[in-house]
Amino acid sequence: MRDLPVLSGLLDQGPLALPGGTLPWLSRRRAEAAERFRAHGLPNRRLEAWKYTDLPRALKDREYLPAQRQEPVSLDAVPALIAEAPLARLVFVDGLYRAELSATAGLPEGVRLLSLAQALEREPALLEGRLGALTEGDGGDDPQQSLLALNAALLDDGLVLLVEPGVVVPGRIELVQLGGLSERPVFHCPRHLVVLGAGARATLVERIQGLGPTGSLANAVTEIDLGAGASLVHLRLQEAGAEAVELATTRGSLAADARYEGFSLTLGAALSRHELLFALVGEGAHIALNGAYLLRGTQHGDTTTRIEHRVPNTSASETYKGALDDAARAVFQGMILVERDAQKTDGRMLNKTLLLSDKAEIDSKPELEIYADDVQCAHGATAGEIDADALFYLRSRGLDGRQARALLIEAFLAEAIETLSDEALHVPLLARVRAWLQVASEKQQGASGGEAGR
Structure with missing residues (x-):
């Protein structure tokens, strides 16, 4: 081969x-x-x-x-x-x-x-x-x-x-x-x-x-x-x-x-x-397809989804959120297909990504393919940096720059994690997020020469 x-x-x-x-x-x-x-x-x-x-x-x-x-x-x-x-x-x-x-x-x-x-x-x-x-x-x-x-x-x-x-x-x-x-x-x-x-x-x-x-x-x-x-x-x-x-x-x-x-x-x-x-x-089937991704260095992470509504009265919700640092790259390709007989379909898809470095990259491609006429479907994608106003607000309340940044990223990703109905699983997942953010914070501190607030 x-x-x-x-x-x-x-x-x-x-x-x-x-x-x-x-x-x-x-x-x-x-x-x-x-x-x-x-x-x-x-x-x-x-x-x-x-x-x-x-x-x-x-x-x-x-x-x-x-x-x-x-x-x-x-x-x-x-x-x-x-x-x-x-x-x-x-x-x-x-x-x-x-x-x-x-x-x-x-x-x-x-x-x-x-x-x-x-x-x-x-x-x-x-x-x-x-x-x-x-x-x-x-x-x-x-x-x-x-x-x-x-x-x-x-x-x-x-x-x-x-x-x-x-x-x-x-x-x-x-x-x-x-x-x-x-x-x-x-x-x-x-x-x-x-x-x-x-x-x-x-x-x-x-x-x-x-x-x-x-x-x-x-x-x-x-x-x-x-x-x-x-x-x-x-x-x-x-x-x-x-x-x-x-x-x-x-x-x-x-x-x-x-x-x-x-x-x-x-x-x-x-x-x-x-x-x-x-x-x-x-009929009556429901799927909730959610996730989060945190990548750094030169990591490459691809999530490709396809949800097919083949009969009437089915529903789907899909939310993926991520944070990318260094030269990491993520891919999100999502498709919701509604076939001709699948009336009364409710399908929603969202992808949001925080870019923590000017070298990080996200390729996002959410799609709807709809052949029925009585449906409620929506999709969207956003990518960008941390909100400057939110960062300023937290710093004005006494947090330094690294703390404020980590708190905003954690809150952003926690929204996806909290979609899990088994609440006991929230704790280990959030612990992974915090450990990842701790490494990012230490790298940022080293790059800024130890100056708090950079």
Whole structure:
């Protein structure tokens, strides 16, 4: 493969080297997906959806090894997110499941939680017909979706969460992905599957955290299928290592009266892209898709979303806010599609970004594509510096320049974080924001020679 040499070797190794390699239905899908990826290669800037993110350039001259099972890592415990322990947790290190770090004993009846590799080995019937059902032929012949095909060809492990109809999961389930601990950079393709039956409810906390200096390449795909009246709260906290490349694609389907509440906080990785496509296929379905991003140095963070209203009486709200320092670059591409029969749709989208440096950059492209005539839809985007009047007001009340600036940025981002209905998650997210601002404040103090108020 001309784009990245390691991919050619991985695609040629054959399905037997991967989990579920003896399953005919999975081997067939993998072979077909590998051919599609070979035909298209990595997505590049000539494609509209990738206009602002140059993936081939980011991967140029990088070398990766396939993820391999190692001896237990020297890690006593998984870093806690909040004081309250999760109900259950699956932990993956450099893409591979680690049972000794995981905990699944506290699950109620009607909830299945296991790794993808386990399910393919022990209970493949759970996955046949479900795995890949929402990825539209693993990208089909669309070169913009070639990462879906790459994941389908090489999927190795991931989370499987199946909740039976009517079951309410009484606590948070954590998906923890730890990276940077291998001796050399690794490449892995996680595939996560979340299926909630009618009326089921759950909270999923997904954490991507770099604990070492090694920069891995992850190409993850998540499928989320919510039955009628089901509800999922989904937090995604991305704190990958400074050299990591994090690529993620999420596909979701909401049946009648289903609710999906998603929030992502992006802090890590040299380059990250999270692409989300949700289809509202049942009347009364509602999605809240929100997030925040804080980037510095030369980090590049891309959020690309598409919400499809396919039937009448559905609603969506989407707000992403960010702060960019140094020469960081962010991308926001948002699309709300309202199909012809989707009358009474209510869809709203907003992107706001603070530029803390004259070298920082945001490419914002919110779009509406509406074919129905009885709808309420709106979108907007703003980018700029901190409000000078607000800064002056706070300084007139006794705060120095760095304190006033940090307070305004925190308040700006807190509006997005507070959209999360699980209030216990506000504390760790705001703590991350404050830690990021503390580093920015220290840099500013150093640049000003220690003069308070600069």
